[in-house]
Amino acid sequence: MSHHIVEAGDLHYIYPDGTVGLNGVSFRITHGESVALVGENGAGKSTLLLHMNGYLSATQGGMRIGDFLVSPASLNTVRRSVGMVFQNSDDQLFMPTVFEDVAFGPMNLGLEKEELERKVMEALDTVGAAHLKNRPPYRLSQGEKRSVAIATVLAMSPDILVMDEPTSSLDPTSRVRLIELLKTFSHTKIIATHDLDMAMDLCERTIVLHQGRITADGPTMQLFQDEALLHGSNLEKPLRMQGCPICGLSESGKKEV
Amino acid sequence: MNNIGKNYLDIRYMDTLASGNTLLHRLDPRAKLITTLLFIVAVVSFDKYTLLAFVPFFIYPMALISAGGLPAGYFLKKVLQVSPFAILVGIFNPIMDKEIIFHIGSIGISGGWISFLSIILRFFLTVTAALILIALTGFNAVCQALTRLGMPRAFVVQLLFFYRYIFVLVDEAERMETARSLRSFNSRSMRFRIFISIIGHLLLRSLDRAERIYLAMRCRGFDGHIRLIRPIKLGWKDVAFVTVWLFLFVVFRMNNIPMRLGELVTEVFR
Numbered sequence: 001m002s003h004h005i006v007e008a009g010d011l012h013y014i015y016p017d018g019t020v021g022l023n024g025v026s027f028r029i030t031h032g033e034s035v036a037l038v039g040e041n042g043a044g045k046s047t048l049l050l051h052m053n054g055y056l057s058a059t060q061g062g063m064r065i066g067d068f069l070v071s072p073a074s075l076n077t078v079r080r081s082v083g084m085v086f087q088n089s090d091d092q093l094f095m096p097t098v099f100e101d102v103a104f105g106p107m108n109l110g111l112e113k114e115e116l117e118r119k120v121m122e123a124l125d126t127v128g129a130a131h132l133k134n135r136p137p138y139r140l141s142q143g144e145k146r147s148v149a150i151a152t153v154l155a156m157s158p159d160i161l162v163m164d165e166p167t168s169s170l171d172p173t174s175r176v177r178l179i180e181l182l183k184t185f186s187h188t189k190i191i192a193t194h195d196l197d198m199a200m201d202l203c204e205r206t207i208v209l210h211q212g213r214i215t216a217d218g219p220t221m222q223l224f225q226d227e228a229l230l231h232g233s234n235l236e237k238p239l240r241m242q243g244c245p246i247c248g249l250s251e252s253g254k255k256e257v
Numbered sequence: 258m259n260n261i262g263k264n265y266l267d268i269r270y271m272d273t274l275a276s277g278n279t280l281l282h283r284l285d286p287r288a289k290l291i292t293t294l295l296f297i298v299a300v301v302s303f304d305k306y307t308l309l310a311f312v313p314f315f316i317y318p319m320a321l322i323s324a325g326g327l328p329a330g331y332f333l334k335k336v337l338q339v340s341p342f343a344i345l346v347g348i349f350n351p352i353m354d355k356e357i358i359f360h361i362g363s364i365g366i367s368g369g370w371i372s373f374l375s376i377i378l379r380f381f382l383t384v385t386a387a388l389i390l391i392a393l394t395g396f397n398a399v400c401q402a403l404t405r406l407g408m409p410r411a412f413v414v415q416l417l418f419f420y421r422y423i424f425v426l427v428d429e430a431e432r433m434e435t436a437r438s439l440r441s442f443n444s445r446s447m448r449f450r451i452f453i454s455i456i457g458h459l460l461l462r463s464l465d466r467a468e469r470i471y472l473a474m475r476c477r478g479f480d481g482h483i484r485l486i487r488p489i490k491l492g493w494k495d496v497a498f499v500t501v502w503l504f505l506f507v508v509f510r511m512n513n514i515p516m517r518l519g520e521l522v523t524e525v526f527r
Binding site: 053055076079080082083084086088090091092094095096097104105108109136138139152153156 | 269272396397417418421422424425466469470472473474475476477478479480
């Protein structure tokens with residue numbers, strides 16, 4: 001299943017105004033892996049994600065999705081296998097009703113009638129949003145919008161899910177529900193986030209970006225214990241790994257000194 | 258919430274109305290669209306000094322409002338809200354056109370005032386009809402009807418997107434306006450330079466958003482065609498709806514019914 005591999009080879013990207021977005025990024029993510037992409041604002045997370053669907057093309061180096069090098073010629077194939085969930089769900093939900101929105105992708109792929117209906121309802125059922133199908137997207141709560149946005153992507157049956165800040169602007173309950181949902185997916189997942197607690201829950205591997213470079217790439221638990229690394233990248237230990245200011249215990253049960 | 262927000266939220270209320278399930282709601286959107294267009298053409302085609310002949314046309318909005326279970330007060334409010342446009346269009350008529358047409362007692366009524374009133378009536382009728390169309394059909398179905406009637410897709414897609422994002426844009430404008438008013442303590446009105454800058458920012462943000470939406474569409478295989486699902490079918494009820502109203506509009510247009518009635522009454526009492 002080489003489809004599910006995401007590989008970046010020495011990616012450089014310089015924005016037209018001269019800002020350096022990426023400065024030599026290389027990694028290889030294999031089938032079924034779940035990877036968190038963390039880093040401060042402006043570290044290059046979103047820039048990197050936009051290379052995965054070919055929206056930006058590297059000034060130097062290249063991105064491979066499965067067997068294809070991302071290029072204008074392979075865009076359609078690449079975009080079919082990479083499902084991208086945007087940070088702002090309002091940008092992703094543009095059709096009059098939820099059903100039509102989820103059906104937008106499959107219809108473009110040529111599905112019709114019963115098959116289309118089945119696909120759409122399957123995706124909506126997966127995210128628990130089947131009851132919203134006739135509602136206009138702008139009337140939904142943020143949590144519902146996020147679920148529907150994920151359904152729109154699932155309906156395309158992608159191999160790889162790319163998510164930009166999926167837990168931002170969600171209330172705690174919706175956040176937990178989303179994490180539980182994402183746990184059930186077997187896709188290759190790449191999640192750009194500031195929510196390190198979620199990264200701990202979902203991703204066994206983490207890539208730390210800082211000023212357009214990868215400063216660390218390894219097992220999540222190990223990286224998050226490296227305070228010098230986190231501090232250098234303007235990040236903070238996940239709350240769960242910090243000592244409780246009241247009882248002085250962290251989740252590991254170890255007494256903080 | 259400030260005023261911009263209130264007014265636009267109110268427009269969304271029409272979508273709620275459109276989800277009703279009366280006979281009128283279930284008619285084919287094309288039938289309703291065509292009837293509304295016929296109505297508007299009939300009303301607009303009158304001579305500029307027409308007043309009385311408009312009276313029978315009020316039957317159309319009234320019938321639709323009552324049969325569709327729509328709140329009449331809401332439409333009245335909406336029409337009044339946009340009426341300044343009509344007033345602006347007609348306000349100079351009384352000044353430009355001073356020729357006396359008829360007298361009430363000793364007061365001469367000039368052609369300008371008649372045509373001004375005529376503009377207001379036309380405006381009232383046409384805007385109400387258009388609002389009723391949307392409240393009975395829903396904006397998206399109207400767009401779908403437009404496509405089926407041969408309007409180029411590009412325009413219809415523009416309309417759909419306009420309707421989808423006008424609210425998002427208004428939200429954004431509202432937040433900026435709130436932020437501005439919180440930091441400008443004594444002045445309620447906006448200085449021109451600040452207004453320019455807010456509008457500029459709004460434009461830049463919209464461009465950014467448009468780009469993100471386009472990307473989201475491309476990611477899901479968008480190829481320039483928007484495909485709408487709901488099938489629409491023209492039945493005998495739809496044809497009957499259009500025919501009956503068309504007949505009435507023609508009768509109302511060709512005969513000045515209030516005038517005839519008046520003549521009839523004076524004839525009887527002579």
